[in-house]
Structures are given as C-alpha cells and as structure tokens.
Amino acid sequence: MRIGTLKLKNPIFSAPMAGISDLPYRLIMKRHGAAMVFTEMISANGLFFNGKATRILLQSRQEEQPLAVQLFGDDPVRMAEAAKSVAEGADLIDLNLGCPVRKVTRSGAGSALLCAPAKVAGIISAVRKATGKPLTIKFRSGWDCDSVNFMEIARIAVEEGVDALTLHPRTRTQMFGGQAEWQQIRALKESLTVPVIGSGDLFDAGRIKTMFAQTGCDAVMVGRGGYGNPWIIGQALDLLAGRVPREPTTKDRFITAREHLELCLEIFGPRKTLGQMRKHLCWYVRGMDNATGFRAEINQARTISEMSRRLEDFFAHAA
Ligand SMILES: Cc1cc2nc3c(=O)[nH]c(=O)nc-3n(C[C@H](O)[C@H](O)[C@H](O)COP(=O)(O)O)c2cc1C
The missing domain is CATH 3.20.20.70 (Aldolase class I)
Known part of the structure; x- marks a missing residue:
C-alpha cells in the first residue's frame, strides 16, 4: 500500500x-x-x-x-x-x-x-x-x-x-x-x-x-x-496470506524479551531501563506458568544484572 x-x-x-x-x-x-x-x-x-x-x-x-x-x-x-x-x-x-x-x-x-x-x-x-x-x-x-x-x-x-x-x-x-x-x-x-x-x-x-x-x-x-x-x-x-500462523515458543519469548532489554539498555542506560522494562518483561511472560511470581520478582529487581538474572532464571525453568 x-x-x-x-x-x-x-x-x-x-x-x-x-x-x-x-x-x-x-x-x-x-x-x-x-x-x-x-x-x-x-x-x-x-x-x-x-x-x-x-x-x-x-x-x-x-x-x-x-x-x-x-x-x-x-x-x-x-x-x-x-x-x-x-x-x-x-x-x-x-x-x-x-x-x-x-x-x-x-x-x-x-x-x-x-x-x-x-x-x-x-x-x-x-x-x-x-x-x-x-x-x-x-x-x-x-x-x-x-x-x-x-x-x-x-x-x-x-x-x-x-x-x-x-x-x-x-x-x-x-x-x-x-x-x-x-x-x-x-x-x-x-x-x-x-x-x-x-x-x-x-x-x-x-x-x-x-x-x-x-x-x-x-x-x-x-x-x-x-x-x-x-x-x-x-x-x-x-x-x-492464507498461511497457518505460528505461536511463539518459550525460546522465542526469551530471545525477544532479552533483545528488548538489551536495546533499552543500549539506548537509555540502566536507570531508565529498570523502570521501562519492568512492564515489558511482565508482558512477555503473560500466560506462562508462574508469571505472577515472576512479576513480583522483576518489580523487586534493583539493578540491571538482577533483572537479567531473574529473566534468565525464569526462562531456564519454564516449560
Ligand atoms: C498507553 C497508551 C498510550 C497511547 N498513546 C497514544 C499516542 O501517543 N498517540 C496516539 O495517537 N494514540 C495513542 N494511544 C492510542 C493507540 O494508538 C490506539 O489507537 C488505541 O490504543 C486503540 O488501539 P488498541 O485497542 O489496539 O490498543 C495510546 C494508547 C495507549 C494504550
């Protein structure tokens, strides 16, 4: 168009x-x-x-x-x-x-x-x-x-x-x-x-x-x-286009959530990223088992490394 x-x-x-x-x-x-x-x-x-x-x-x-x-x-x-x-x-x-x-x-x-x-x-x-x-x-x-x-x-x-x-x-x-x-x-x-x-x-x-x-x-x-x-x-x-759509896998979600976090860090630096990425990361895990527990954890993260670690831990244990 x-x-x-x-x-x-x-x-x-x-x-x-x-x-x-x-x-x-x-x-x-x-x-x-x-x-x-x-x-x-x-x-x-x-x-x-x-x-x-x-x-x-x-x-x-x-x-x-x-x-x-x-x-x-x-x-x-x-x-x-x-x-x-x-x-x-x-x-x-x-x-x-x-x-x-x-x-x-x-x-x-x-x-x-x-x-x-x-x-x-x-x-x-x-x-x-x-x-x-x-x-x-x-x-x-x-x-x-x-x-x-x-x-x-x-x-x-x-x-x-x-x-x-x-x-x-x-x-x-x-x-x-x-x-x-x-x-x-x-x-x-x-x-x-x-x-x-x-x-x-x-x-x-x-x-x-x-x-x-x-x-x-x-x-x-x-x-x-x-x-x-x-x-x-x-x-x-x-x-x-008449094709069958594909659902994102758990791995897709992890890769994209991490990519989003990295982009945010690169562009805005740690302070703004901590505030901005809390909501996005919670959205990426929506509907997954234990998403509620993850939300509470990510909201407590005080540094980017803590935030990344919690993200990796969550996906490492996700089905
Ligand atoms: C958090 C939020 C911020 C928005 N900010 C803008 C904006 O800056 N400019 C705008 O034209 N519309 C804004 N909108 C409206 C959206 O562009 C869109 O028209 C609206 O959300 C309806 O689409 P949706 O139901 O698919 O979300 C905003 C919507 C939301 C939820």
Whole structure:
C-alpha cells in the first residue's frame, strides 16, 4: 500500500503509544514485521522549547524506517514549525487529534480539537504548507456520544491535504472503555478515497484479519495487542496470506524479551531501563506458568544484572 509518496511493504503498523512506543519498542516491532512504526505523540511546544525529554522521544535509528513522527499541539504556527523541525528524520508526519488525557485536552490539543473543526483546518493547512512529507491524522470518533463528528473532521482533513487517516473509533469520553465501533471505520472507508487506517481492539491476529474484512480498511495499527507480543504482526500477515500462523515458543519469548532489554539498555542506560522494562518483561511472560511470581520478582529487581538474572532464571525453568 501507499500513503502519499511512501510505499509500505505491508498494511500493518505499530501504533503511537505514549510511554510505550519508544525506540527499543519500535525496533522490536519493526524486526517482527511492522511496515511502519509510530513515535509516541511529541509536543509541538516541547520541540519549540527544545526540551530534553522531547529530544529523547525523537531518538531514532535508520533500521526502524519508515518512521512516522506524531505531533500534538493546538497552534497552527507552532505545529507547522514542529513539522519542519522533525521532517528530516521522519518519513511521515502524523497529527494527534485523539489523545483523551486531560492534561492534553485542557490545552486545546489531542481530542479537544474534535470540538474545533475550524482549528483542525488551520492546523492541517499550516502543516501541509510547511512540509512535503506524507501527512496523516489520527483521531477519535468525536468528543462524546452527542458529538460524533469523525466524518466532518475527515472531510476537512482531506480538503486540507492529508494523505491518509487513522480512526480509533471511540469518543473521548469513552477513553478506552467499551468496544471500538469498527463500523465507523467502514463508514469512513466508504466515503473517502484516501487510505483509511483502522485502530482499536486489535488484540490478536484473528481480530486484525476481521477488521480488514469488516471495514475494508487499507491498513491497521496494532496498539495494546503488541504488548509483549510482537509476533502478532507476523501471525496476522500469515492469516491474511492464507498461511497457518505460528505461536511463539518459550525460546522465542526469551530471545525477544532479552533483545528488548538489551536495546533499552543500549539506548537509555540502566536507570531508565529498570523502570521501562519492568512492564515489558511482565508482558512477555503473560500466560506462562508462574508469571505472577515472576512479576513480583522483576518489580523487586534493583539493578540491571538482577533483572537479567531473574529473566534468565525464569526462562531456564519454564516449560
Ligand atoms: C498507553 C497508551 C498510550 C497511547 N498513546 C497514544 C499516542 O501517543 N498517540 C496516539 O495517537 N494514540 C495513542 N494511544 C492510542 C493507540 O494508538 C490506539 O489507537 C488505541 O490504543 C486503540 O488501539 P488498541 O485497542 O489496539 O490498543 C495510546 C494508547 C495507549 C494504550
């Protein structure tokens, strides 16, 4: 499939997820077949003030390309400047119109923009003029159930020149509750000519195949389903090609968990790795015997060598 001038090797992407989709995570998803990986949302204001935390979010390696950089903000001028400043390292620029977190919406950004269609037009138009890179938006279906306006936002976005759109079909007030309303992705696909990317509740390969079938979407974005489970991508590609998907073995899990830990250490150093890898390692062992005991142990690890040793011990004794 194509998004603007960008040709992608398959239609499965790794979603932007704050606190999760950092460089090590993206490299793991890429190595497991994701056609494109997204950074977490990056603040246009943070870029303007050149904050250290913001710069860390932009760390990248050639291996992960094509890389989509997601920006958030509510000011057209600042968003355009942000797009210019990240364009060199980005293969695609994505604008966040979906974040439900109060800290973000209070400033008028994220899903709060769904309540301000004219502002959406202004932001997209400014960013479109600032960069020739493929440009997408990622949005929710509306602010709440009384203001579902994804069709209107999509029409504006296409008029202002986006190359594709990703819909996570929940309203802001739904946050992550209930079920994503995939029929809204279908409605969007039926009414647009630019590619539509579906997001929401893709927890296993079967659901990815079903989303394509039920919505006709051009691509999907794997979010929480990728936690400790990058194999979901290869499994979905197998299912889509009519092949029988393979479950990861215990050895696969160990190798990938260790690889993720090593990447994190290399990229972030020990302090951040200890904090960041606790959750990932727990996700890698989900469903295995004694996963609960492992969780307690890994949360007590105070050094990387302790963390590695506990990981190795767990897998050495795993069936
Ligand atoms: C922890 C977390 C962080 C997220 N951060 C972002 C983000 O930075 N930008 C964004 O557009 N969506 C973000 N999302 C939404 C996901 O990209 C995705 O649309 C949503 O989780 C639905 O897909 P899923 O049900 O497959 O997880 C986040 C979701 C989670 C769970």
